[in-house]
Amino acid sequence: MTTIIGAWIAAALTLFIFSFLYKDNPFYKLAEHIFVGVSAGYWVVYEVRNVVIPNMIEPVSQGRYIYIVSGIMGLMMLTRVLPKIGWLSRWAIAFTVGMTSGYFLVTYLQSHALEQVRATLLPLNSPNNILIIVGVLTALIYFFFSKEHKGVFGKTAKVGIWFLMIAFGASFGYTVMARVSLLIGRMHFLLSDWLRLID
Amino acid sequence: MNQRRAVFLLFLSIVFFFGVSTAAQQNAPPAPPTEVKAFDNPNDAGGTITITWKKSADDGAGENDVLGYEILRSMAQETGYGPIGTASLGATNYVDTSAVDRVTYYYRVAARDRESSTLSEETIPAVASPQWFNRRRTNMLISVVLFSFLILWFIERAKRGEKLFIRPLAGLEAIEEGIGRATEMGKPVLYIPGILDMDDIQTIASMAILSRVAKMVAQYDIPLLVPSKMPIAFTMAQEVVKQAYIEAGRPDAYNSDNIPFITMAQFGYAAAVNGIMLRQRPGTILYLGAFYAESLILAETGSSIGAIQIAGTAMPAQLPFFVVACDYTLIGEELFAASAYLSGEPRLLGSLKGQDWGKAVFMAFIALGAILETLGLHFLTGWLVTW
Numbered sequence: 340m341t342t343i344i345g346a347w348i349a350a351a352l353t354l355f356i357f358s359f360l361y362k363d364n365p366f367y368k369l370a371e372h373i374f375v376g377v378s379a380g381y382w383v384v385y386e387v388r389n390v391v392i393p394n395m396i397e398p399v400s401q402g403r404y405i406y407i408v409s410g411i412m413g414l415m416m417l418t419r420v421l422p423k424i425g426w427l428s429r430w431a432i433a434f435t436v437g438m439t440s441g442y443f444l445v446t447y448l449q450s451h452a453l454e455q456v457r458a459t460l461l462p463l464n465s466p467n468n469i470l471i472i473v474g475v476l477t478a479l480i481y482f483f484f485s486k487e488h489k490g491v492f493g494k495t496a497k498v499g500i501w502f503l504m505i506a507f508g509a510s511f512g513y514t515v516m517a518r519v520s521l522l523i524g525r526m527h528f529l530l531s532d533w534l535r536l537i538d
Numbered sequence: 539m540n541q542r543r544a545v546f547l548l549f550l551s552i553v554f555f556f557g558v559s560t561a562a563q564q565n566a567p568p569a570p571p572t573e574v575k576a577f578d579n580p581n582d583a584g585g586t587i588t589i590t591w592k593k594s595a596d597d598g599a600g601e602n603d604v605l606g607y608e609i610l611r612s613m614a615q616e617t618g619y620g621p622i623g624t625a626s627l628g629a630t631n632y633v634d635t636s637a638v639d640r641v642t643y644y645y646r647v648a649a650r651d652r653e654s655s656t657l658s659e660e661t662i663p664a665v666a667s668p669q670w671f672n673r674r675r676t677n678m679l680i681s682v683v684l685f686s687f688l689i690l691w692f693i694e695r696a697k698r699g700e701k702l703f704i705r706p707l708a709g710l711e712a713i714e715e716g717i718g719r720a721t722e723m724g725k726p727v728l729y730i731p732g733i734l735d736m737d738d739i740q741t742i743a744s745m746a747i748l749s750r751v752a753k754m755v756a757q758y759d760i761p762l763l764v765p766s767k768m769p770i771a772f773t774m775a776q777e778v779v780k781q782a783y784i785e786a787g788r789p790d791a792y793n794s795d796n797i798p799f800i801t802m803a804q805f806g807y808a809a810a811v812n813g814i815m816l817r818q819r820p821g822t823i824l825y826l827g828a829f830y831a832e833s834l835i836l837a838e839t840g841s842s843i844g845a846i847q848i849a850g851t852a853m854p855a856q857l858p859f860f861v862v863a864c865d866y867t868l869i870g871e872e873l874f875a876a877s878a879y880l881s882g883e884p885r886l887l888g889s890l891k892g893q894d895w896g897k898a899v900f901m902a903f904i905a906l907g908a909i910l911e912t913l914g915l916h917f918l919t920g921w922l923v924t925w
Contacts, residue, residue: 375801375806375807381803382802419776432773439739439742453681454924456903457919463912482871484894486705487705488705504861511859
């Protein structure tokens with residue numbers, strides 16, 4: 340019985356969300372508000388169980404008191420609701436942004452630069468390899484910001500943008516196919532779990 | 539008849555003799571591993587010792603009956619050995635991760651077959667210790683120093699007043715045009731800072747752009763809506779917009795209700811932002827930051843209400859959707875260049891120039907590396923391997 344009620348609610352909410360394809364309407368608004376409210380509540384519980392408890396409560400209860408610092412930082416974020424001491428939240432934000440920038444300087448240089456360069460060092464012995472190297476070099480030229488894209492430089496950058504657009508086209512088609520499979524999944528739910536028209 | 543019996547007995551004797559000798563051979567203990575060495579694991583934070591050996595003569599050859607190896611450790615010479623781990627057939631090394639720094643250990647490796655095992659010679663003493671410098675990451679050190687130097691060099695030049703040229707970015711020039719259009723229509727500007735938190739570099743770049751956008755919007759006196767998906771990004775967005783309004787001389791126009799936290803659920807957030815678009819009808823929508831599957835849902839809705847849409851992201855899988863659904867798109871690094879371009883600050887412009895030189899270095903590496911690879915020389919590729 341519970342399963343049947345659940346299927347009906349899920350089907351109704353699915354149709355309410357799909358009704359957005361026509362135009363904004365009270366059914367869509369209802370589904371939207373339920374979705375936002377339920378998900379916000381869900382994430383609060385999720386964060387408490389998967390972040391606060393394992394990353395602060397448990398280590399501190401085991402005597403690793405350094406983890407209290409993260410708790411204090413979290414509380415500083417919450418001071419925003421108190422106008423008199425709201426400035427404290429800026430310290431926590433400054434720490435987060437500064438730490439992130441410093442940490443990612445190295446990791447991004449490794450994963451987004453050195454590893455990519457290494458993967459491009461290919462022998463010029465096949466049309467595929469030549470295409471990859473020409474594509475990477477011309478696309479990099481497009482991303483030069485301190486030189487005007489004119490003359491040979493501009494034409495090379497244009498070749499680079501062609502490479503980028505072809506890559507985007509391929510990616511677009513691939514992702515659309517994935518999204519269609521999501522739609523099929525939802526249709527299958529409606530026709531199978533709800534209406535039981537197919538197995 | 540007797541002759542037949544004698545031949546039969548002789549045959550039985552031969553079979554018995556070979557059977558006994560084969561059984562005796564099968565029962566022989568395996569040959570021990572040789573050249574066993576133990577040494578501190580290099581380039582680590584301590585607590586590990588590497589043990590290497592040459593395979594037993596019966597591992598993959600000889601009697602070929604070795605099943606694996608057992609590693610034994612002692613803190614005293616020739617006595618007190620206890621097992622600490624095993625290694626599979628064919629293995630020639632083992633990393634002891636249970637070693638304590640500055641404690642002397644001795645190791646033996648035993649080759650095991652089904653019935654017995656044979657110990658190797660004892661290793662010379664090994665002591666685990668941490669290293670200050672991971673030499674395998676020298677390439678990273680050189681890269682960070684080189685690029686930091688380039689960026690700092692150009693920042694210094696920009697600070698001295700040298701004019702640094704930055705080519706125009708069509709998407710950025712459209713931001714001011716879009717805000718102007720929203721003002722003329724009396725509609726709000728909707729700014730979506732992506733769906734990742736402040737631990738993503740794209741969100742940080744987005745906040746820098748948000749600061750400039752908020753300043754312009756404050757001057758034009760139209761509402762700026764910034765719905766956030768992540769809690770710290772939400773706090774940051776409120777701070778950035780508030781500061782921008784103060785700098786624009788319009789602190790009274792700042793309204794924190796226009797910068798709400800929605801939900802951390804990806805599609806819950808997308809549904810809510812769709813609702814904001816349909817009900818508040820912004821004249822201009824800016825998508826600047828990190829996006830995932832919600833990108834097309836948002837951009838399609840924005841397109842359907844006739845808003846000017848400008849997007850910028852470094853997420854390769856989402857760029858195609860923004861390219862087809864938005865009026866202008868900042869591709870990849872253009873997002874990071876945008877904050878420098880908008881602010882015109884010497885520090886950021888110098889940094890951008892330094893990054894261009896960094897790209898030139900990478901291009902030279904690629905060209906040189908491709909030639910070397912073609913010639914069969916792999917040292918440059920090997921040097922670039924990161925750990």
